Amino acid sequence: MRQVGAVLWPKLRVLQVYGANTGVGKTIFSSILCRAFQKRFPKVHYLKPVSTGPQEEADDRHLSTLSSNIKAKCLYQFADPVSPHIAARSSKEVCHSQPDSPSTKAYTSQSVTDDSVRAALHDELSSYATGEDGIAIVETAGGVLSPAPSGGSQADLYRPLRLPVFLVGDHQLGGIGTTISAWESLHIRGYDVQSVALFAEGRYDNHSYLKDYFAERDVHAFSVRPPPERHSSIAEDARAMQEYYEEAAASSSVTNYTSxxxxxxxxxxxxxxxxxxxxxxxxxxPFMQHSERSKDTITAIDSAYGDYFATHTTQQALATSLNPTTSLLKPAFDASASWWTQGLGHGNPRLALTAAHAAGRYGHVMFASAIHDPALRLAQTLLTNMGNPRLSKVFYTDNGSAGMEVAVKMGIRAAAARNGWSADDEIVILGLKGSYHGDTMGTMDCAEPSIYNKKEPWYTGRGHWLDFPQVKMRKGRWVVEPPEELEGAVGETRTFDSLDDIFDFEKRSKDYSSYRRYCDATLAELIQKGTKFGALVMEPILLGAGGMMFADPLFQRCLVDSVRHNHSLNTQQQPQQGPQLDWTGMPVICDEIFTGLYRLGRFSASSFLGIDADIVANAKLLTGGVLPLCTTTASQAIFDAFVSEDKTDALLHGHSYTAHPVGCSVANESLKTMMKMDRGGWWDGFKGLWSPPGSNRSLLSGGQAGRAWSMWSEAFLKAVSHRSQVDSVFALGSVLAITLKDPDGKSYASKAAYEMRDKLLAGADGEEWVIHSRVLGNVWYAMAAMTTTRETVESLEEKIFAALE
Incomplete structure (x- = not known):
């Protein structure tokens, strides 16, 4: 797939000219700048990506008359003198390499897309990067937010390239407001606006006000005198404008700016x-042994947009020094989704605008005994869409680890209150081996000894952790593989025809029986020893940081059933009428920090198990990778355990930034967007690769209806699973995990995946983009954003497959 990202050449200096409005003099300023730079550089290029109107009136034609050393060009010229989005509907556009060039080529309207405009602009600029000093002026059409041919804004069209901006302000009546608005629109989208310039029109004196305004914001601003009035004679007019350009280009304001x-x-x-x-x-x-760190192992990230970082590495610097035509920046697909948070693309303008609005409306407000609309709406959205009738109250924290601390507090306190346990009793959690629930001291104690916690002096490990069967694809077949020590208790490795068959609990009654016997027997033995369990804590389906382990969903379902129906655990439970909304046995806590909110293809990861948890924690995709925020949602029964006349019985936990309005607002927008994508069939193309139309595969058991699917194709998984160095592979939702064979049998401490990570980041010679990824020992994993296209995923699959050769 063609990927166009931010560019930066050492000897080609590129400047993008935006206008605060139409008719503010963009082309005049472009002409002045071209003339000024011409005095310093032998090569000055003027480029108009999109223009409308007759060719004889085109801006590039005007620039080409200034000097033979100024090379002017338009990429897409539409004949109709209207907005580009209207002109693009007709077939009268012409793309030309030079005015009146014999190579003039006609295009249909369907050929002019945002991608094609960006690609054409990137290629043209690349052709200017010859290794010699040069300047390229790229002039946009209309105002900052004027429509592009696609109908989107120009500011969004060109944002992936993130060129330095020269903003031409509006000198006319009302121009102060339009100029500031234009600058804010660019600024909030991550552009670097290096200077604002406008005509020194004396009647309104906009230039004086704006110079002071932007000086306070560390933005350079200057003005030049307006161009002369038009002459009746074309020749006199041309001569007057030439004199004007020469004078303006030599002015101290312009020469200071060019320097x-x-x-x-x-x-x-x-x-x-x-x-x-x-x-x-x-x-x-974080998460790095610094004895292995050097400047050569740290990737510098200049910016990010969509699925990609704009990266700079030592290797790229070396390549550019050897070949100055190579950009110092290279697009790198963000394969870790920025630690699993990225859902709607980096630099998403809707999320950025939402955050800015909330910051302007609220800033931050304390949440003690208060409420604001973003927090209320977010809580209601979660309660409505989780599909879990038990949940009724939302508690806010500012990150996933803190949210899980709260969840464990809730569960253990509720269990202690119901069972009459005191603070002196040793209360532990029940969980799964390889679990990870955060790095705060409380959540560390909820996991077995591991690389994350066992060297911490305060770690005690308060729990019992069960091993479990895992889902994998090996040699083209789906398998459910129990750990060796459990084979006698839960059976041997089973093979399945499809991923759907693994989730078809009704057809797996024998597996259910063996799992249930094992879980019941293990619980009975622990309870007989006097173990007091405060909660069952687990990551539904996918255990992330522990090594991307795909737990057999049926085993997790059986564990919940065993907990909730164990008579020894339910001695204090009161009979209930109606639906079962109270917890039994022990509270069930689902850690969906990573797996929830569509990461695995569904709003709720717990729904894959067909169970309703008593407490659910969500973060990561909650705010689309923009801000930290976490919600811990609990049942009414859990909430009621903290209600009394004694304040010390309350849940005395909070953060200064609890339910911060900016984060809640962004979360509302993020969830609204993903739910709209789900309802609108955005992922249907991916689903079709797993469950073709007319398929007779059964629906998943329980919870939200739907089949198991992934953004990574099953055909790709099968091909990868046959690679000699691959032990196993799986994919679900946006997540892909490849377990590589380690000659020493190591897992998390292994370095088996390092070579693959480094190979994908380095890329092959001439590659336009690479892959930035993280590893978990011998597991190389990747995940797409929820907005990543099928075309992009296919290109990723090709690169990943090649890296395994």
């Missing part, structure tokens, strides 16, 4: 090339 622009270009490169070395001195990175 600043060149300095900013060099500084951006210097900062990019030094940031990794400076990080070694100043930064303590």
């Amino acid at each position: 600043k622009f060149l300095q900013d270009h060099d500084k951006r490169i210097a900062d990019l090339e030094s940031i990794s070395a400076e990080a070694v001195e100043a930064i303590w990175h």
Whole structure:
């Protein structure tokens, strides 16, 4: 797939000219800048990506008359003098390499898409990067938010390239407001607006006000005198404009700006090339052994947009030094979804605008004995869409680990209150081996000894953790593989024809019986020893940080059933009328920090098990990768355990940024977008690769209806599973995990996946984009954003498969 990202060449300086409105003089300023840069550089290029109107009136034609050393060009010229989105509906557009060029080529309206415009612009600029010093001025059409041919805004069309911006302000009546609005629109989208310039029109004096306004925001602003009035003679008019351009280009305001622009270009490169070395001195990175860290192992990220980072590495710097035509920045697919948070693409303008609005409306407000609309709406959305009738109350924290701390507090306190246990009793949790629920001290105690916790002096490990069968694809077949020590209790490895068959609980009655016997017997033995369980805590379906382990959903379902129907655990349970909404046995806590909110293809990951948890924690995709926020949603019965006349019985837990309005607002927008995608069939193309139309495969058991599917194709999984170095592979929702064989039999401590990670980041010579990924020992994993296209995933599959050769 063709991927166009941010570009930065060492010797080609590119400047994008935006206008605060139509008719503000973009082309005049472009002409002035071209003339000014011409005095310093032998090559000056003027480029108009999209233009409308007759060719004889085109801006590139005007620029080409200034000097033979200024190379002017338009990529897409529409004959109709209307907005590009209207002009693109007709077939009268012409793409030409030079005015009146014999290579002029006609296109149909369907050929002019955002992708085609970006690709054409990228290719044209790349052709200018010859290794010699040069300047390219890219002029947009209309205002900042004027429509592109697709109908979207220009600001969004060109954002992936993230070129430095020269904003032409509006000198006319009302121009102060339009100029500031244009700057804010660009600023909030992540552009670097290096300067604002406008005509020094004396009647309104906009230039004086805007110069002071932008100075307070560290944005350079200047003005030039307006162009002369038009002459009746075309020849006199042309001569007057030539004199005007020469005078303006030589003015101190313009020469100061051009010098600043060149300095900013060099500084951006210097900062990019030094940031990794400076990080070694100043930064303590998470999840990294620093004896292995150097400036060469730290990836500098200049920006991000959509699925991609704009990255700079030592290898890229070396390649550019050897070949100055190579951009210092390379798009790198964010294969870890930025630690599993990314759902709607980096730099998403809707989320950015939502965050800005909430920051402007609220900033932050304390949440003690208060409420604001974003927090209420988010709570109601979660309660309505989780499909779990038990849940009734939402508690807010600011990250997943804190949210799970709260969940465990809720569960253990509720169990202690019902069972009459005191603070002196040793109350533990029941969980699964390989679990991870966060790095705060309480959540660390909810996991068995592991690389994450066993060297922490305060860690005690308060729980019992069951091993479990795992779902894998091996040599093209789906298997459910029990750990060796459980084979006698739960049976041997079973083979299945499809992933759907693994989720068809009704057809797996024998497996259910053996699992249930094992869970019942294990619980009975532990209870007989006097173990007091405060809660069952587990990650539904997929255990993430522990090594991307796909738990057999039927085993997790059986464990919940065993807990809820164990008579020894239910001695204090009161008979209930109507639907079972109270917890029995022990509270069931589902950690959906990673797996929830469509990451696995469904709003609720617990629904795969056909169970209704008593407490559910959500984060990660909650805010689409923009801000930290977590919700812990509990049943009424759990809530009631904290209600009394004594304040010390309350859940005395909170954060300064509890339910912060900006995060809640972004979460509302993120969830609304994903739910709309779900209802609108956005993922139907992916689902079709797993469950073709007319398929007789049965629906998943319980919970939300639907089949198991992934954004990664089953055909790709089968091909990967046959690779000699691959032990197993699986995919579900947006997640792909490949377990590589380790010669020493190591798992999390293994380095078997490092080579694959590094190979994908380095890429092959000439590749337009690479893959940035993380590993978990011998597991290389990737996940798409929920907005990633099938075309992109197919390209990823090709690169991943090649890396396994």
